[in-house]
Amino acid sequence: MYNKRLLGLAPNSKKYIAATVFFQWISLICNISITLSICSLINSAFFNSYLPINIAQRTAVILILCGILRFLTNLFSSKTAYLSAQNTKKFLREKIYAKLTQIGPSYSEHISTSEVVQISTEGVNQLEIYFSQYMPQLFYSLLAPVTLFLVLANICFQAAITLFLCIPLIPLSIIAVQKFAKKLLNKYWTAYTDLGDAFLENLQGMTTLKIYQADEMKHKEMNENAEIFRKITMKVLSLQLNSISIMDLIAFGGASAGIILAILEFSKGTVNLSGAMTIILLSAEFFIPLRLLGSYFHIAMNGMAAADKIFKILDTPIAEKGTVQIENHDITFQNVSFCYENDKKILNNISLKIPQNSFISLVGKSGCGKSTTVGLLKGTLKGYTGSIKIGGKELGNVKEESLMENITLIHHNSYLFQGTVAYNLKMAKPNATDTQMYTALKRANFLEFVENEKGLETHIDEQGSNLSGGQRQRLALARALLHDTPIYIFDEATSNIDAESETYIMETVGELSKTKTVILISHRLANVVNSDSIYVLEKGKIVEQGSHATLMEKHALYAKLFTYQKQLEEYGKGGRQYA
Numbered sequence: 001m002y003n004k005r006l007l008g009l010a011p012n013s014k015k016y017i018a019a020t021v022f023f024q025w026i027s028l029i030c031n032i033s034i035t036l037s038i039c040s041l042i043n044s045a046f047f048n049s050y051l052p053i054n055i056a057q058r059t060a061v062i063l064i065l066c067g068i069l070r071f072l073t074n075l076f077s078s079k080t081a082y083l084s085a086q087n088t089k090k091f092l093r094e095k096i097y098a099k100l101t102q103i104g105p106s107y108s109e110h111i112s113t114s115e116v117v118q119i120s121t122e123g124v125n126q127l128e129i130y131f132s133q134y135m136p137q138l139f140y141s142l143l144a145p146v147t148l149f150l151v152l153a154n155i156c157f158q159a160a161i162t163l164f165l166c167i168p169l170i171p172l173s174i175i176a177v178q179k180f181a182k183k184l185l186n187k188y189w190t191a192y193t194d195l196g197d198a199f200l201e202n203l204q205g206m207t208t209l210k211i212y213q214a215d216e217m218k219h220k221e222m223n224e225n226a227e228i229f230r231k232i233t234m235k236v237l238s239l240q241l242n243s244i245s246i247m248d249l250i251a252f253g254g255a256s257a258g259i260i261l262a263i264l265e266f267s268k269g270t271v272n273l274s275g276a277m278t279i280i281l282l283s284a285e286f287f288i289p290l291r292l293l294g295s296y297f298h299i300a301m302n303g304m305a306a307a308d309k310i311f312k313i314l315d316t317p318i319a320e321k322g323t324v325q326i327e328n329h330d331i332t333f334q335n336v337s338f339c340y341e342n343d344k345k346i347l348n349n350i351s352l353k354i355p356q357n358s359f360i361s362l363v364g365k366s367g368c369g370k371s372t373t374v375g376l377l378k379g380t381l382k383g384y385t386g387s388i389k390i391g392g393k394e395l396g397n398v399k400e401e402s403l404m405e406n407i408t409l410i411h412h413n414s415y416l417f418q419g420t421v422a423y424n425l426k427m428a429k430p431n432a433t434d435t436q437m438y439t440a441l442k443r444a445n446f447l448e449f450v451e452n453e454k455g456l457e458t459h460i461d462e463q464g465s466n467l468s469g470g471q472r473q474r475l476a477l478a479r480a481l482l483h484d485t486p487i488y489i490f491d492e493a494t495s496n497i498d499a500e501s502e503t504y505i506m507e508t509v510g511e512l513s514k515t516k517t518v519i520l521i522s523h524r525l526a527n528v529v530n531s532d533s534i535y536v537l538e539k540g541k542i543v544e545q546g547s548h549a550t551l552m553e554k555h556a557l558y559a560k561l562f563t564y565q566k567q568l569e570e571y572g573k574g575g576r577q578y579a
Contacts, residue, residue: 006130006307010091013131016084020136021143023077028144028285030066030073032151035281036274037062043274077136085132092124095314102318111313114200115193119313122192123306130303134296141289148286155275159261163286166254170290173246181239185305188236191229193309198225247294251287258283325402328391329356329486329517331377336386338372346372348540349386356486359513361520361528363558364537370521373537374489377519379403408485412495414476416464422456424475428483436482443511444478445504446471470501477505487517494527502527525562526569534558 007014041059100116145167152160202209202218209215262279265271271279331354338347347369354360362370375381376388379400388395390406408428416424425437437456441447449471450458464472473493480488490509494502506527512518513530520528528534529548536544536551536558544551544558551558 005311006127006304007135009095009307009310010088010131012087012091013084013135016080016087017131017135017139019080020077020084020132021139023073023080024136024140025143025147027070027073027077028147030070031285032148032282033062034066035278039274039277039281042277043272046273081132081136084136085128088131089124089128092127092310093120096120096124096310099314099316103316111316112193112197114196115309116313118193118196119306119309123189123309126303126306127310129296130300130307134293134300134303137289137293137296141293144289145286148282152279152282156262156265156271156279159258159265159271159279159283162261163254163258163283166250166257167286167290169250169254170247170287170294173243173250173294181243182304184232184235184239186308188232189305189309191225191232195222195225195229198222243297244295247291251284251291254287255283258286323399324393324397326391326393326398326406329406330354330389330391331487331517332387332389333373334387334389336373336376336384336388338369338376338381338384346540347376347384350537350540350542352535352542352545354517354519355532357515357517358532359518359520359530361522361531361534362537363522363525363528363534363561365561366523368537369540370537371491374409374491374519374521378407378409378489406485407487407489408480408483409489409491410476410480410493412473412492414473414479416460416462416467416472416475418462419460420456421450421458421460421475424460425456425479425482428479432482437478440478440482441475443481444474444508446474446478468498468501470497470504473497474501474504477508481508481512485516487519488512489519489521491521492523494522494524525558525565 037059041055044055096116096119145164149160149164152163198221202222206215209218259280262271262276262283266273266276333350333352335349335351336347337345337349339345350369350373352360362373364370372381376384377390377395379395390398390403395403417427421441422434422437425440426432429436434456438447441450450456460466460475464475467475477493488509493509494505497505502524509518509520509527510530520531522528531548533545534548534551535542536556538557544554544556546554548562552562553559
């Protein structure tokens with residue numbers, strides 16, 4: 001089982017594999033030399049009344065020299081196998097990371113994050129064994145029997161040819177189970193990644209599961225996934241044990257046939273005692289390399305199944321990279337459509353214009369396509385039809401770096417990294433001064449909290465778990481302000497936070513809209529009243545467009561939604577006052 005493409009993934013490993021095979025072969029030569037010397041010594045002692053000194057001395061020298069050489073070759077063989085493994089792991093992980101970087105933020109459309117992690121860790125570890133153990137053993141298994149045949153053919157050709165002809169039976173048994181094993185191991189990896197996906201999802205959503213007391217249901221689902229994985233693992237182990245038993249039968253049977261022939265030839269007098277003992281001692285060496293190869297075969301098959309997953313990532317098509325820079329910031333969508341699945345359109349032939357330094361809002365019910373629209377503009381979603389232009393330049397022709405330098409997206413759940421306030425702020429501007437960071441914090445109304453703690457060295461836990469929702473969002477806003485791009489997109493940036501934080505953030509948005517292009521997505525329509533233009537989406541289409549006053553006069557969808565929300569808020573205030 002030899003895969004040229006897989007070997008090509010880690011080209012530097014070839015020299016380590018060749019070195020490993022060479023050292024193993026030298027070790028075999030030493031073993032043959034030791035066996036021949038000992039058998040010659042026994043033969044001399046058996047047929048002579050005394051042991052010749054020169055033969056004893058020669059045997060002792062050979063034993064010492066070959067013993068030292070075998071120790072060194074085994075040491076170097078282990079070293080080169082280790083270097084091959086390290087090189088392979090480093091190279092493959094760099095390849096996967098480079099590919100994901102090339103794909104960009106849209107990689108999650110093709111593969112889940114948990115699968116990437118599993119393939120980059122467990123999958124690469126399986127391929128480490130493939131390169132460091134299986135591949136050297138494969139070539140050594142071809143070289144060792146030929147070497148032994150040439151040596152033993154000079155002693156007893158019949159025994160040598162019998163042993164040699166039994167050797168192909170082991171590869172044939174391997175090939176016989178290969179097709180079935182490949183299917184089984186593909187199922188194994190699918191079950192493994194499914195279990196990993198479920199585990200990560202349940203771990204991330206543990207709080208929600210506890211709130212709704214749904215953890216027991218998910219516990220049962222995890223048990224079912226684990227049981228599927230256990231059963232497929234048992235099938236893999238059963239296959240391994242059965243195939244190893246078959247290989248043992250062939251190996252011991254072949255060695256026995258060679259030993260019997262050697263004894264028969266010795267009884268006829270055609271082979272002396274030394275030759276017969278040499279065949280008996282070396283007959284097992286014919287089969288040990290292939291027997292060991294057979295035990296590595298299942299590891300290799302597992303590695304090959306992991307390689308298929310790696311190839312899936314590496315073969316993911318990459319959209320053609322843009323080459324032009326953004327020079328001005330007028331944005332136009334012309335007849336744009338997009339679907340996540342072939343039969344489900346999210347955007348249906350929408351057209352809109354966003355002039356430079358304008359304040360535009362996208363509103364509508366959940367699932368109408370608001371976030372998809374800004375996802376296309378930001379470049380995190382690909383595969384749309386129609387035309388999207390920034391400054392007259394087609395979005396597909398714009399360099400990704402230029403897009404990142406000109407557009408900042410603030411989500412409702414912007415990620416905060418474990419570290420300090422300064423560490424998180426410098427994600428946006430690595431060379432930012434303390435003064436610049438304090439200014440950004442002040443603009444985001446987060447400076448007072450930071451000053452009451454440890455300033456810029458205030459510790460932030462992973463995902464900002466030691467901050468409230470409003471504090472997390474204001475720190476994310478300060479980071480965005482520090483990035484200082486011409487276009488800002490706020491995608492439900494005020495969702496799930498307290499009223500005070502929402503007010504602070506909307507004040508900052510209003511201030512920002514005086515000098516920047518601001519695109520706001522909000523379910524709370526009171527936040528979009530001051531927009532220069534509001535686009536109302538419904539079922540992937542733009543059904544209304546205009547200022548707040550214009551849309552209220554139409555008494556259509558926007559006016560109904562706004563009036564309904566206002567009534568709910570007034571009712572809520574009245575209820576609180578009554579309480």
